[in-house]
Amino acid sequence: MKEIDYHYSIPVQIRWKDWDRFCHINNATYFEFFDTGKINYFEKVCPQVDWSKCAVMMVHDETDFVSQIKEFNNISVRTAVVHIGHKSITLCQEIYNHRKQEVKARCLSVMVYFNSITQTSEPVPESWVEAIRSFEGDNLQ
Numbered sequence: 001m002k003e004i005d006y007h008y009s010i011p012v013q014i015r016w017k018d019w020d021r022f023c024h025i026n027n028a029t030y031f032e033f034f035d036t037g038k039i040n041y042f043e044k045v046c047p048q049v050d051w052s053k054c055a056v057m058m059v060h061d062e063t064d065f066v067s068q069i070k071e072f073n074n075i076s077v078r079t080a081v082v083h084i085g086h087k088s089i090t091l092c093q094e095i096y097n098h099r100k101q102e103v104k105a106r107c108l109s110v111m112v113y114f115n116s117i118t119q120t121s122e123p124v125p126e127s128w129v130e131a132i133r134s135f136e137g138d139n140l141q
Contacts, residue, residue, distance in 0.1 A: 004080050004082065004092050004139055005080070005137075005138065005139060006078035006079070006080050006094070007080065007135060007136065007137075007139075008037075008040075008041050008044065008045070008078065008079050008080065008135075009076050009077065009078045009079075009098070010036065010037055010040050010041075010076060010077055010079075011075065011076045011098070012033045012036055012037075012075050012076060012077055012095075014069075014071075014072055014073070014075060023070065024068040024069055024070050025068070025069035025070075027065055030063070030065070030069075030095055030104075030105050030107075031063075033075070033077050033095050034063075034077060034093050034095070034107050034109070036077060037077030037078070037079040037093050038056065038079060038091060038093070038109075038111070040079075041079040041081075041091075042056060042128075045081075045131050045132055045135045046127070046128045046131050046132065047127050047128075047131055048127075051116075052116065053115070053116055053117055054113065054114065054115060054116055055113075055114040055116050056089065056111040056112070056113060056114065057111060057112050057114045057121075058109055058110070058111055059088070059110050059111070059112050060109065060110040061107065061108070061109045061110075062107065062108045062109075063105060063106070063107045063108075064105065064106045064107075065104075065105050066103050066104055066105055066106065067102070067103075067104055068104070069095070069097075069104050071097060074097050074098055074099040074100070075095065075096070075097060075098070075104070076095075076096060076098040077093055077094070077095050077096075078093060078094045078096065079091055079092075079093045080092050080093075080136060080139050081132050081135075081136050081139065081140065082136075082139055082140060082141055083140065083141045084124055084129055084132060084133075084140065085124070086123055086124070087112050087113055087121050087122065087123055087124060088110050088111065088112050088113070088124070089110070089111045089112075089113070089124060089128075089132070090108065090109070090110050090111075091107075091108070091109050091110075091111065092106070092107070092108055093106070093107045093108075093109070094106050094107075095107075113125070113128075
């Protein structure tokens with residue numbers, strides 16, 4: 001896979017409950033951080049997201065845990081869409097220390113556009129496709 005030029009990043013707040021007895025952030029919490037990045041990405045990039053009518057449901061996930069998070073501050077999530085299919089969107093994400101530019105985890109996930117009213121997957125709306133293509137540029141395969 002080619003190098004990704006992340007255009008979107010959001011800081012995440014680490015809460016006391018995120019720490020475990022080994023004095024680092026529990027690996028299950030990383031998925032909450034990735035979810036925060038995904039939702040905020042779609043709200044920023046895609047027009048008129050109405051989460052009461054639509055959703056993006058994860059159907060596949062690959063995560064590499066690169067190093068422990070022991071810092072209380074300076075953690076962010078980068079998100080980029082790298083592929084748009086008929087009903088799916090593939091994202092790459094990184095959790096990283098934005099002060100040190102140190103990657104903590106990487107995630108590749110495939111999301112399906114989902115109609116919350118009919119409870120079925122649907123084609124990715126053309127307005128989303130256009131908005132994501134415009135935002136991502138060369139990142140898309």
